[in-house]
Amino acid sequence: MTEADRLRAAMQATEHAEWGRFDVEAIMRDGRRLRRRRWAVQGGTIVLAIVLVVGVAVAWDRPRPPEPAAPPHPAPTATATASTEQTPTGVATPPPVIGDVVRTGIWYGDEERVFYVVPVSVPRAPGVTIGLAAGRRAPTQQLTLDFLVNDVEGADRRPGFHQIGYEPSGEVLPDDPVPTFGYFVGPAAGIVGTVGGQTVTARLARWSADTDVVIFWFPPQALRPGQRLDGIRAWDARNREL
Template sequence: MKKRLFVAGAAVAACGALVVSGVLATANAAAAPAADTVAAPVSPPPTRVAASQHEVLGDVIPSGFGDVVFYGVKLQEPRLPETTFGIMAGARDAAGRLTDLIIANETTGSDKAPGFHAVSGGLNINGHDVPTFGYYSGPAAKITGRIWGTTGVAHQARWSADPNVVVFWFNPGVAEPENLKAYDAAGNELPAGDTGVGHG
């Protein structure tokens, strides 16, 4: 059983690097394989309107899948002195209000050490299909993972609060990616960091 810490009333999985701020339902069932190459969705103008329980940092990133969005949030927890932020998967309504669903954050070491951090497996939370997502610290121009024996390319966007942080996500409803890799603009493989996929 995972040990848990508590941050601002939300549970933190000490070994899965996740703060859970929504009610978790069932994990997504596998659907069709992801395409070998996935184009990033076209983003509407960013908004900072928030009903989030956390302080929103930077612009909201649309996932391209329904009302699911991603945004940075401020974290302050004495037991996690090197964790200052997390990436929240939330839902945005037509008025721009945000509802927190699940947050991915580092629980060991620096939250900006080079590599992958806090990868959260896909879940259905309060009727919202949240895909596998996380963040990469470094100049990642392309992020891939093995899904059902083929290489899937993640959607990604640089976080406006720190352009060295890349938020990434895969299509909802597909198998969790394995063998996560990040590449720079020249195609060179970047440091791996923590490529494990956790569950809230």
């Protein structure tokens, strides 16, 4: 063996030893543990990452423990910005509430789950001006916005169902999960969803600023937060399907 052959053999042995230090399966496993975290309004401009799914959008949520990864086939995305106001010190305040806050009777300790409408601005969608927020209200009346949904195209007052919001935490739910919720435009007197062939009934409340807008949510006892609906239907007061 020549000196060149000995040098080449030594380099190859060193390279294999270095390569052996990398556990590819461990690296991939660790990568899958990365999860997005939910975050809340603490001041500053609120930027909403909107996910378009069959004409609806799910946007912006609160801090949570590590969560499951996003679905394997992400949908197109757009960006919306919730309207904010500036205090004299230059710190942005949470978006203003339009109309009345809707109470649900769902409590997490001394905080109640509530729904309310806030103004939003969506690029290239001038017909979308409002979003529906799922929040919590403390005994002091302070609101914490947990989850916001809004359309990303068309008009936010067109007749029919609009966005539906789901608790995104997956199998392990937080202590204050967001019930499945959304809004319908029209004379809906009843809304039901189906899951695995079973019917679940939503609770309704008309928006005080526009009574054509019906806010609905499914109580956690009727529908596990985060569980996807197979279908959803609405009826008017004369039991006609809308």
